[in-house]
Amino acid sequence: MSDLFVELTAPNGVKYTQPIGLFINNEWVKSKSGEKITSINPTDESEIASVYAAGPEDVDIAVAAARKAFNNPSWRDISSTERGDLMYKLSQLIEEHRETLATIETWDNGKPYSVAFNDDLGEAAGTIKYYAGYADKLHGQVIETNPNKLAYTIREPVGVCGQIIPWNYPLCMAAWKLGPALCCGNTVVLKAAEQTPLSILYLANLIKEAGFPPGVVNILNGEGRKAGAAIAQHLGIDKVAFTGSTATGREIMKMASVNMKNITLETGGKSPLLVFDDADLDQAVKWAHIGIMSNMGQICTATSRVLVQEGVYDQFVSAFKEHLAKTSKVGNPFEDSTFQGPQVTKAQYDRVLSYIESGKSEGATLIAGGEPYKDVDGKGFFIAPTIFTNVKDDMKIFREEVFGPFVVIVSFKTEEEAIERANDTTYGLASALFTKDIVKAHRVARRLESGMVFINSSNDSDIRIPFGGMKMSGIGRELGEAGLSAYSNLKSVHCNLGNWL
Numbered sequence: 001m002s003d004l005f006v007e008l009t010a011p012n013g014v015k016y017t018q019p020i021g022l023f024i025n026n027e028w029v030k031s032k033s034g035e036k037i038t039s040i041n042p043t044d045e046s047e048i049a050s051v052y053a054a055g056p057e058d059v060d061i062a063v064a065a066a067r068k069a070f071n072n073p074s075w076r077d078i079s080s081t082e083r084g085d086l087m088y089k090l091s092q093l094i095e096e097h098r099e100t101l102a103t104i105e106t107w108d109n110g111k112p113y114s115v116a117f118n119d120d121l122g123e124a125a126g127t128i129k130y131y132a133g134y135a136d137k138l139h140g141q142v143i144e145t146n147p148n149k150l151a152y153t154i155r156e157p158v159g160v161c162g163q164i165i166p167w168n169y170p171l172c173m174a175a176w177k178l179g180p181a182l183c184c185g186n187t188v189v190l191k192a193a194e195q196t197p198l199s200i201l202y203l204a205n206l207i208k209e210a211g212f213p214p215g216v217v218n219i220l221n222g223e224g225r226k227a228g229a230a231i232a233q234h235l236g237i238d239k240v241a242f243t244g245s246t247a248t249g250r251e252i253m254k255m256a257s258v259n260m261k262n263i264t265l266e267t268g269g270k271s272p273l274l275v276f277d278d279a280d281l282d283q284a285v286k287w288a289h290i291g292i293m294s295n296m297g298q299i300c301t302a303t304s305r306v307l308v309q310e311g312v313y314d315q316f317v318s319a320f321k322e323h324l325a326k327t328s329k330v331g332n333p334f335e336d337s338t339f340q341g342p343q344v345t346k347a348q349y350d351r352v353l354s355y356i357e358s359g360k361s362e363g364a365t366l367i368a369g370g371e372p373y374k375d376v377d378g379k380g381f382f383i384a385p386t387i388f389t390n391v392k393d394d395m396k397i398f399r400e401e402v403f404g405p406f407v408v409i410v411s412f413k414t415e416e417e418a419i420e421r422a423n424d425t426t427y428g429l430a431s432a433l434f435t436k437d438i439v440k441a442h443r444v445a446r447r448l449e450s451g452m453v454f455i456n457s458s459n460d461s462d463i464r465i466p467f468g469g470m471k472m473s474g475i476g477r478e479l480g481e482a483g484l485s486a487y488s489n490l491k492s493v494h495c496n497l498g499n500w501l
């Protein structure tokens with residue numbers, strides 16, 4: 001028992017019991033190999049807890065549990081209203097445990113506590129609640145053909161779903177995936193990101209407490225190449241949903257082909273933000289800042305390429321720099337005044353620094369940051385918010401996803417040029433544009449090659465609105481009503497009404 005839980009006191013004084021096992025069949029177990037992964041606090045590089053890591057054998061056990069639960073009448077035949085009720089209960093429990101969950105999220109991930117508490121936890125509970133409401137509103141159609149035939153469709157769950165989530169929004173990403181999957185009647189094997197498993201394991205207890213039957217949701221911590229790959233290529237899994245890097249998304253797509261799994265992929269981006277001469281510059285500056293610097297720049301839809309029309313370019317750059325200096329306060333994420341905490345891991349910290357080096361060596365102009373931020377007790381993976389100008393479109397820092405507090409700003413002359421350069425990327429997740437001209441706004445929005453366009457805002461996601469990418473930013477949509485089709489199959493029934501043959 002004590003091997004599977006540890007009593008912890010977080011830096012903000014919150015005390016709680018941290019599960020460190022694998023959650024299979026509503027029970028906590030050790031991994032077969034006994035291997036563990038240690039979670040690190042990115043703020044001071046201290047160890048928080050060591051957590052059992054699943055391997056392929058453990059994935060087999062979890063998949064068997066999920067399969068059994070899928071066929072178990074207590075889940076398969078549950079009324080859709082009751083299924084919704086279980087989800088409402090889970091949403092309420094997330095609310096009740098909001099302080100603890102936000103604390104764990106900040107401790108393990110490094111994001112500001114106020115953001116974890118207000119935004120992430122609100123969104124996680126809200127997503128489960130939103131999809132709880134859909135559980136009893138799923139239906140097929142009757143399709144008229146001729147008098148001898150009754151034809152109709154039934155919306156059925158896909159089956160056992162493998163879900164692989166990233167570390168930038170652990171609880172939100174779990175909720176985005178669990179919400180529609182459970183709503184549609186699937187069962188789940190979810191793998192936490194090995195960098196940030198702690199909040200997800202705590203959530204597992206709430207799933208049990210809410211009353212979900214054993215095996216409906218199984219939660220594993222584990223490395224991508226071991227547990228993640230075992231999920232992606234498992235013959236007992238019908239669908240895999242993934243959020244993370246484009247490189248890993250491609251691997252998962254290949255592995256999922258083994259049994260032609262239904263797939264949803266939400267991958268990387270290098271999203272452009274266009275500022276036209278006629279924009280409200282003050283608004284453009286504020287949103288551009290939020291668009292790249294929030295969550296330490298670790299957002300898939302981060303508008304990391306800012307393209308500004310030449311008439312307002314100089315003014316924008318100096319206002320952006322000034323705004324950044326005023327608002328991007330780097331510090332301990334448990335302090336209220338902190339806007340930017342540490343990068344999630346040493347690996348991400350090194351990655352961002354390597355792009356800073358690349359920008360310098362390729363000859364771009366560094367106008368802010370460009371180095372580790374050392375003023376938070378000399379420890380932790382902090383990076384000074386960084387701006388490069390004089391960036392050429394063929395430079396690595398203009399083309400590749402950095403995933404840090406790192407922005408490039410360039411200028412453009414015409415609308416046509418802006419659209420062309422914005423679209424000159426293998427990615428297509430999001431884009432943003434600023435103009436007061438309503439006609440131009442919608443004209444440009446249609447031509448931008450991305451799954452989402454923000455007009456006069458950035459990163460403006462909402463659980464009721466479909467989220468996903470084009471090109472190499474992914475396949476399928478999450479959130480909103482559209483998110484349901486990723487977790488259900490349509491069965492067509494043709495019934496002969498006559499004896500005319």
Ligand code: NAI
Nearest residue numbers: 165166192193223224225228229244245248267268300403
């Ligand atoms: P990653 O894509 O490798 O990891 C995301 C998830 O996939 C984790 O749960 C990981 O364990 C799993 N995974 C890794 N390799 C796998 C494999 N071969 N088979 C199955 N699952 C696997 O991302 P990583 O390495 O943590 O970060 C690298 C870069 O990816 C970041 O710098 C960023 O550019 C991008 N990224 C994008 C995210 C997004 O929200 N779109 C989230 C996280 C990372």
Ligand code: MG
Nearest residue numbers: 040108109195
């Ligand atoms: Mg950590």
